[in-house]
Amino acid sequence: MKKVMDFVVKENVRHGSQYALLRLSPVRSTMPPVAPGQFVQVEVPHSRTTFLRRPISINYADQRELWLLIRRAGAGTNALCDAEEGTVLNIVLPLGHGFSLDVKGHVLLVGGGVGIAPLLMLGKRLVTRGIDVKFLLGARTSTDVLQLDLFRQTGDTRVATEDGSLGHHGLVTTHPLLQQADIDHIACCGPMPMMKAVAAIARERGINCEVSLENRMACGVGACLCCVEDTVEHGNVCTCTEGPVFNINQLKWT
Amino acid sequence: MDLSVNIGKLRLQNPVMTASGTFGYGEEFADFIDLNRLGGIVVKGTTLAPRQGNPYPRMAETPSGMLNAVGLQNKGVDYFVNNIYPRIKHLDTAIVVNVSGASIEDYVGVCEHLQGLDCIAAIEVNISCPNVKQGGMSFGTTCQGAESVVSAVRKAWPGTMIVKLTPNVTDITEIARAAEGAGADAVSLTNTFLGMAIDVERRRPILSTITGGLSGPCIRPIAVRMVWQVSHAVKIPVIGLGGIMNGRDAVEFMLAGATAVQVGTANFIDPQVSVKIVDYITEYLQRHHLPNARALIGAMQVD
Incomplete structure (x- = not known):
């Protein structure tokens, strides 16, 4: 079940000048189960120049914590990388379809x-x-x-x-x-x-x-049809719901 | 509190609908809100044949908004009737099908496929999509084009017909009047504004189609002005949309003359925003000692 939840930044661990690991805890709520490869949509706080949420993949999650490892790629991710301890971030999660777990060998x-x-x-x-x-x-x-x-x-x-x-x-x-x-x-x-x-x-x-994949995305829930990837069997499908993880046999990569 | 409003013969339980192309078929948001609390859901633009839409990339973020160039990707009316409609028909909200096409025959064909579905509250005839090569907006930019589609659809669809207008015209009131004259029960406005964005480092357009439709709060003041103008130009109800982000914005459109509103791009930012707007309107009416939502329609006072 997808949720809209507030999280508080417990710790912002800077990794050099380009990356930050945000360790987040849910505020008055419990973490829904998440699968590896799923992602979240984070609202960018106090941002004058951005409008949409930022899709960020889940680095680690358990019942108490959510980790997001973020690279500075523009104004939105800059603001997220600069989020101080105590900052509240509104997050939609968990989104998308993750990696296969029933693998062998x-x-x-x-x-x-x-x-x-x-x-x-x-x-x-x-x-x-x-x-x-x-x-x-x-x-x-x-x-x-x-x-x-x-x-x-x-x-x-x-x-x-x-x-x-x-x-x-x-x-x-x-x-x-x-x-x-x-x-x-x-x-x-x-x-x-x-x-x-x-x-x-x-x-x-x-x-x-x-x-x-990390196709340019707006809604993250399969409504806007912006983040499509052309696939062998089904043509254009939403990366946010059918992906972000795809088997390469589904993709029309050459 | 009585929040109901009337779009022709159609009664909505409240004035808050979700805009086509921003809310899927409702199901995408079922985890976040109780869909039955909405006044209506306008589903994704539906065409006679399946459409793959435009190539990726289809979206560019802009200050206070976004450009899209989806191009009416959908699986066609047959798929809607056989696969989607059975899943959403039980919802206690008005299901409105957005009808799109490249030719008049396409629009009529979609309506014929929808005939006999008891739970379709209305159709919204889309003569305003800026992202398709044929049909779409071209029908909505001349009075003659609007009249030809609307009168043909009028013969094919006995139920409530809303006509969705493009703002990319010199005088939107003329197009609204043409739609009214051809039998529309209501008009909805505005669809997106034609826009464009360039990746200056790569010197390439961001969208695969070069131009796209601008939505979000950046267009709201223009849309509010157009709703105000159109509501004075026609007698049929006007449904207002364009950058509504919260309850205040929805009330603003109603004060300008809208009978109902549609929430679009805001659904991407806050998947719960539509029901928050319903709550806000209730609270607003109480705070202003107004008897019902209909009291808001065109209630802007000019001294």
Whole structure:
């Protein structure tokens, strides 16, 4: 069941100059159950230049807390990244359709930049289900590798940076892990060129693969039909309700 | 408190409807509000054949509003009749079907498919969509175009017919009068304003269609002015919409001459806003010692 709820910022953990982790607690309400890969729509407080809510993927959630890992991409996300402790944020959640949990075999979670956000919760959930999970995190430089300690606590984690400042030197898609024989399923979230490259590798190797899209969105609940993605079977579908996670076989990516 | 208003023969339990294309088929909002508390739900624009709509991207955020270029994506009237209508017909609110088309035959065809559905309270004839190449707004920008669609639909639809007008004209009162003369039971205004936004870094349009429809509170003062003008130009009821964000804004439209209002883009910001507006109107009437919602219609005082 989707809800509109107020949350209070318990802690704003800055990650360098470009990212912030908001640790939020519900005000006078209880958290609805959320699935990895789902997202929320956050109202931007005291914003003069923005109008719509901001769709943000769920980094982690339990009964008491909701974590949102946010990159500064414009006025709206700037205001959210600057939300001080005690700020009340109005949030619509949980939204969308998350990653598959009934996966088998060896699972590789591939994240790029702030796109690693939903993979933390997904990894934790898969590990508790007894699934073998490896993480491959990509970033421009070492300071853009987010939550590395938390990923390492959850499972085997490899890193690739474009400047070679941490881990493998190069794009995630050139990491040897992606060429390893025993991968049965890939879950991927990151910049579009990265997801398309990962999808191409998965397709070539016959590996089942899911990606999480971030199409430009207004309502988040399937009403405005703005965030559509063209799909093989159903044509234009709403990313906010049919996604944001799609199996690459559903997408018309070339 | 008596909140009811009349749109021709149709009685709405309160003046607050949700605007087409902003509220899906109501179901999308069922988790957030009791849909039965609404005066009416105007469903997504429905065409004779399924439409895929325009390519992505279809949306651009603007100061106090947004541009959209959806292009009437919908699964067609047959799908509506067979799959959606059975799920929403039991709602205790007026279900209004927004009828769109590329030709007069399309509009008439949709109405023929809707015949015999007991729980359709009214149709809203959309002669104002700015995002389709054929039909749409082109019927709504000339008196002759409006008259030809409305009179043809009038023959095909015996029930309540609302005609949704575009603001992208020199004189909206002329189009309203043409719709009235051709048999409309009410007019709703305004649809979106034609607009455009450019990504200056990429030097590319933000929308796939280059231009799109502007909605949100940025258009409200213009829409209020048009509602005021039209309400003086026609005898049929006027339904006001354009950037209503809260109860105050809804009352403003009624004072300008609207019999009912439609809440659109605000549903994207606050999925509960429509019922909050119903509550506000109740509270407003009590605070101003007004007997009912009808007392608000055109009640602006000019000294």
